[in-house]
Amino acid sequence: xxxxxxxxxxxxxxxxxxxxxxxxxxxxxxxxxxxxxxxxxxxxxxxxxxxxxxxxxxxxxxxxxxxxxxxxxxxxxxxxxxxxxxxxxxxxxxxxxxxxxxxxxxxxxxxxxxxx
Amino acid sequence: xxxxxxxxxxxxxxxxxxxxxxxxxxxxxxxxxxxxxxxxxxxxxxxxxxxxxxxxxxxxxxxxxxxxxxxxxxxxxxxxxxxxxxxxxxxxxxxxxxxxxxxxxxxxxxxxxx
Numbered sequence: 001x002x003x004x005x006x007x008x009x010x011x012x013x014x015x016x017x018x019x020x021x022x023x024x025x026x027x028x029x030x031x032x033x034x035x036x037x038x039x040x041x042x043x044x045x046x047x048x049x050x051x052x053x054x055x056x057x058x059x060x061x062x063x064x065x066x067x068x069x070x071x072x073x074x075x076x077x078x079x080x081x082x083x084x085x086x087x088x089x090x091x092x093x094x095x096x097x098x099x100x101x102x103x104x105x106x107x108x109x110x111x112x113x114x115x116x
Numbered sequence: 117x118x119x120x121x122x123x124x125x126x127x128x129x130x131x132x133x134x135x136x137x138x139x140x141x142x143x144x145x146x147x148x149x150x151x152x153x154x155x156x157x158x159x160x161x162x163x164x165x166x167x168x169x170x171x172x173x174x175x176x177x178x179x180x181x182x183x184x185x186x187x188x189x190x191x192x193x194x195x196x197x198x199x200x201x202x203x204x205x206x207x208x209x210x211x212x213x214x215x216x217x218x219x220x221x222x223x224x225x226x227x228x229x230x
Binding site: 033035037045050093103105106 | 118147149151158159161164172204206208210217218219220221223224226
């Protein structure tokens with residue numbers, strides 16, 4: 001089974017609107033971390049936000065928030081007030097700890113286009 | 117700046133050749149991961165090293181190999197290169213605290229095989 005599933009290959013959003021990028025995950029480990037990365041056309045991978053499995057509150061970082069629904073195993077990224085510079089690929093990732101070093105799993109990504 | 121350094125940033129080489137990609141992880145990070153990202157594709161996990169030892173293998177071809185040295189820097193060796201090996205190769209590093217931390221990515225090496 002896929003560890004991370006992103007079902008939206010591409011998304012469009014109007015500038016200044018909010019957009020939600022979906023991510024579901026699969027793990028039986030009680031301790032895990034969830035991450036979102038942004039990859040603009042220049043190619044670098046930019047860390048956006050982190051949610052720990054034991055965190056009670058949803059993580060927020062500026063215009064980014066993570067809608068964490070543990071029972072549903074979903075970790076959707078919400079971008080508020082979209083900007084043209086938000087156009088990029090977005091990857092959801094999960095970290096499972098182990099005594100041999102953390103294992104990271106990435107989704108296939110969602111391409112977001114912000115329309116002026 | 118993520119603290120992870122990859123060299124070179126760009127590499128153009130001919131089919132059949134061999135190249136070495138280098139990665140210096142963030143200071144103190146014991147885990148190094150290598151990923152391949154072909155055009156318009158997601159991240160394909162290749163291999164993970166932890167404190168000098170191979171810990172996990174993904175979709176890494178037999179023509180590819182990697183190692184992590186005592187100073188924790190890592191090299192990815194790609195041999196008998198084919199056109200299809202053209203991709204962006206990322207190195208990432210991570211700490212190993214139980215609470216964990218994100219994987220910090222280097223800028224990537226863009227390999228073009230002609």
